Amino acid sequence: MAINxxxxxxxxxxxxxxxRFLGVITSKKIxxxxxxxxxxxxxxxxxxxxxxxxxxxxxxxxxxxxxxxIRFIVVFICLVVFLISKRxxxxxxxxxxxxxxxxxxxx
Amino acid sequence: MINxxxxxxxxxxxxxxxxxxxxxxxxxxxxxxxxxxxxxxxQESIFSTLLxxxxxxxxxxxxxxxxxxxxxxxxxxxxxxxxxxYPMTVSLFPLLTHKSQPRLKYYLACHFIAVSAWLIMKExxxxxxxxxxxxxWIGVGVANLSVAVLATALGFFIADYLNKDMMIGLAIVNxxxxxxxxxxxxxxxxxxLAVILGSILGILFYFISPEWCILLGGLTAGTLAFFIGExxxx
Numbered sequence: 001m002a003i004n005x006x007x008x009x010x011x012x013x014x015x016x017x018x019x020r021f022l023g024v025i026t027s028k029k030i031x032x033x034x035x036x037x038x039x040x041x042x043x044x045x046x047x048x049x050x051x052x053x054x055x056x057x058x059x060x061x062x063x064x065x066x067x068x069x070i071r072f073i074v075v076f077i078c079l080v081v082f083l084i085s086k087r088x089x090x091x092x093x094x095x096x097x098x099x100x101x102x103x104x105x106x107x
Numbered sequence: 108m109i110n111x112x113x114x115x116x117x118x119x120x121x122x123x124x125x126x127x128x129x130x131x132x133x134x135x136x137x138x139x140x141x142x143x144x145x146x147x148x149x150q151e152s153i154f155s156t157l158l159x160x161x162x163x164x165x166x167x168x169x170x171x172x173x174x175x176x177x178x179x180x181x182x183x184x185x186x187x188x189x190x191x192x193y194p195m196t197v198s199l200f201p202l203l204t205h206k207s208q209p210r211l212k213y214y215l216a217c218h219f220i221a222v223s224a225w226l227i228m229k230e231x232x233x234x235x236x237x238x239x240x241x242x243x244w245i246g247v248g249v250a251n252l253s254v255a256v257l258a259t260a261l262g263f264f265i266a267d268y269l270n271k272d273m274m275i276g277l278a279i280v281n282x283x284x285x286x287x288x289x290x291x292x293x294x295x296x297x298x299x300l301a302v303i304l305g306s307i308l309g310i311l312f313y314f315i316s317p318e319w320c321i322l323l324g325g326l327t328a329g330t331l332a333f334f335i336g337e338x339x340x341x
Contacts, residue, residue, distance in 0.1 A: 047302075
C-alpha cells in the first residue's frame with residue numbers, strides 16, 4: 001500500500017468531523033421554530049435518501065457483486081414486510097441479510 | 108459535567124424495539140472484515156471506527172486505499188460523501204441547545220452524529236427536558252459508537268470465517284433498515300417529497316457526477332420539498 005494507513009484514518013476522520021463542526025456553528029444562529037430549520041430538516045432527509053438510493057442502485061464494496069435486479073427485489077420485499085408487519089424494524093433487517101445471501105449464492 | 112441520569116436514559120435507547128443496533132452491528136462487522144482484508148491491524152480498525160464512525164466515509168477510505176488514491180483524494184471523497192452530516196447536525200442541534208451547557212460540550216458531542224444516533228434523538232427529544240437533552244444525546248451517541256466499535260473488532264476477528272455471500276448479506280442490512288426508516292418518516296407532504304425526490308434526484312445526478320450526486324441531489328430535492336410543502340401548508 002502506497003500511503004500510511006494511520007494517516008489515511010486521520011484524514012478520513014478529519015474530513016468527516018468538519019461537516020459536524022460546521023453544523024454546530026450554524027446551529028448557534030438557528031431557532032427550532034424557524035423556516036430555515038425546517039428547510040435543513042428537509043435537506044437532511046433528502047440527502048440521506050439520495051445516499052441510500054445511491055448505495056442500493058450504484059453500490060460500493062460487497063454489494064457490487066450482486067445483480068442490480070436482485071438488490072432491488074430484496075429491498076422491495078423487505079419494505080413490504082416492514083409495512084405489513086405494522087412497521088416492525090427487526091423482521092425486514094434480518095430477512096434482508098438472509099434473503100440476499102441466499103439469492104446471491106443460488107442464482 | 109454530564110448528568111448521569113439522562114446519560115444512562117439516552118444510553119439504553121439502544122435497546123428499544125426500533126433501535127438501529129442490528130443494522131449498525133451488521134454493517135460494522137462487514138467493515139471490520141473489510142479492514143482486515145486490506146491489511147489493517149486490529150488497533151487501526153478500532154481506531155478508524157472510533158475516530159470516523161460515519162460508515163460511508165470508512166467504506167470510501169477502504170476503497171481508496173485499495174485503489175492507491177492519494178491522501179488529498181481520500182479527503183475530498185470522504186468529505187463529499189459525509190457532507191450530509193452538515194444538514195443533519197443543523198436539523199438536530201438547535202433542539203439540544205440550552206444556555207446552561209458549556210459551548211465546548213457541543214463541539215465534542217457533535218462527533219456522535221451519524222444517521223443511527225441522529226434518528227434515535229429525532230424520535231425521542233420531545234420526551235427529554237431541554238436542559239438535559241445534550242446529556243441524553245451523549246448517552247445515545249456513546250451507546251451507538253460502542254456498538255460500532257465492538258462490531259468492528261468482532262468483524263476483524265471473524266473475517267476468515269465470512270464467505271462472500273455472508274459479506275453481501277451483511278452489506279444489505281444497513282440500506283434496508285434505513286429505507287424502512289425513511290419510509291416511516293414520510294408523515295407530511297414535505298417529508299414524503301424530501302424522501303422520494305431525494306432518492307430520484309440522487310440517482311439522476313449520479314449520471315452527471317458520481318461524486319457530487321448525494322449533495323446536489325439532496326440539496327435540490329430538499330429545497331423543492333420545502334417550498335412545495337410550504338405552499339401546501341405542510
